[in-house]
Amino acid sequence: MAVTETRLQTKKREAVQTYEMNTFHQKSHFWGRLTIWMVTILTVSLPLYLSFILGVHPGWQPIAVGIIAYAAAIGYAWFMEPISYYPTLGISGTYQAFLTGNIANMCLPSAAAAQNAVGVEPGTKKGEVTAALAIGATSLMNMAILIVIIISGSYLVSVIPESIQAVFPYIVPAIFGGIFAQFAMKKPQYGSVAITVGLTVNLLPIAAFFKGIICIIITIAICIGIEKRRMKR
Numbered sequence: 001m002a003v004t005e006t007r008l009q010t011k012k013r014e015a016v017q018t019y020e021m022n023t024f025h026q027k028s029h030f031w032g033r034l035t036i037w038m039v040t041i042l043t044v045s046l047p048l049y050l051s052f053i054l055g056v057h058p059g060w061q062p063i064a065v066g067i068i069a070y071a072a073a074i075g076y077a078w079f080m081e082p083i084s085y086y087p088t089l090g091i092s093g094t095y096q097a098f099l100t101g102n103i104a105n106m107c108l109p110s111a112a113a114a115q116n117a118v119g120v121e122p123g124t125k126k127g128e129v130t131a132a133l134a135i136g137a138t139s140l141m142n143m144a145i146l147i148v149i150i151i152s153g154s155y156l157v158s159v160i161p162e163s164i165q166a167v168f169p170y171i172v173p174a175i176f177g178g179i180f181a182q183f184a185m186k187k188p189q190y191g192s193v194a195i196t197v198g199l200t201v202n203l204l205p206i207a208a209f210f211k212g213i214i215c216i217i218i219t220i221a222i223c224i225g226i227e228k229r230r231m232k233r
Contacts, residue, residue: 021125025091028132032095039099080212088112089135090128096135102142105172110138112179122183189226194219 051057081103082094088111089097097107112122114134120126149156157165184191197219201211 024129028092028095032092032099036095036099076210076212080216084212084216088115088122088127089131090123093128093131093135096132096139100135100139100142105175106138106142107135109175109179110134112182116182190219190223193222193226197222 082098085097085103085108086094088108093107093111097103097111100107111131111134114130115122115127118126118130120130122131180191180194184194194215198215201215201218206214
């Protein structure tokens with residue numbers, strides 16, 4: 001009887017947790033879509049106002065050329081980033097991150113650091129909630145810092161020595177290196193696969209546009225194969 005009662009209580013808790021997460025996801029989708037559409041409308045409203053109200057439309061040819069050039073430069077990120085960041089960010093975190101921006105150098109590292117500090121795995125319910133809270137706190141802190149930088153940014157940049165400014169381009173790679181090391185320590189075999197695939201793909205004569213998504217697909221496929229072989233043993 002005691003064992004049966006324990007199982008019933010466990011199933012009841014799991015059912016409650018599932019219901020709560022489903023509700024959380026529904027609200028995340030509602031508010032996430034609403035806020036992103038609001039920002040999208042606000043973003044395009046200014047150029048539309050300038051073009052069709054004030055009559056300073058530049059012409060469709062320059063706009064088309066700019067869109068094509070922009071898509072050729074970073075179009076791969078439109079597909080790669082949501083796929084690669086989602087396991088760590090979760091549903092709510094993904095909406096927050098793509099709304100606030102600075103995903104690679106702010107939202108993702110903050111979510112990963114918070115999950116590591118709390119001791120939860122990415123992709124789990126606790127991991128998703130942790131990521132959402134971390135990104136929310138980071139976004140507020142980022143806004144507070146940006147206000148100061150916007151007001152006095154030009155002065156701050158002018159007093160920073162050129163030797164230090166030369167390091168700025170390496171900040172994002174260093175952040176990604178730290179995140180990679182953090183996850184690779186938990187799964188060394190997967191980390192070895194990821195670094196091997198990444199080096200191999202980048203050394204091959206493949207267009208830069210496709211390298212990121214190819215690395216992701218191959219790494220995921222190999223890791224899934226490893227897991228399947230491990231489960232058969």
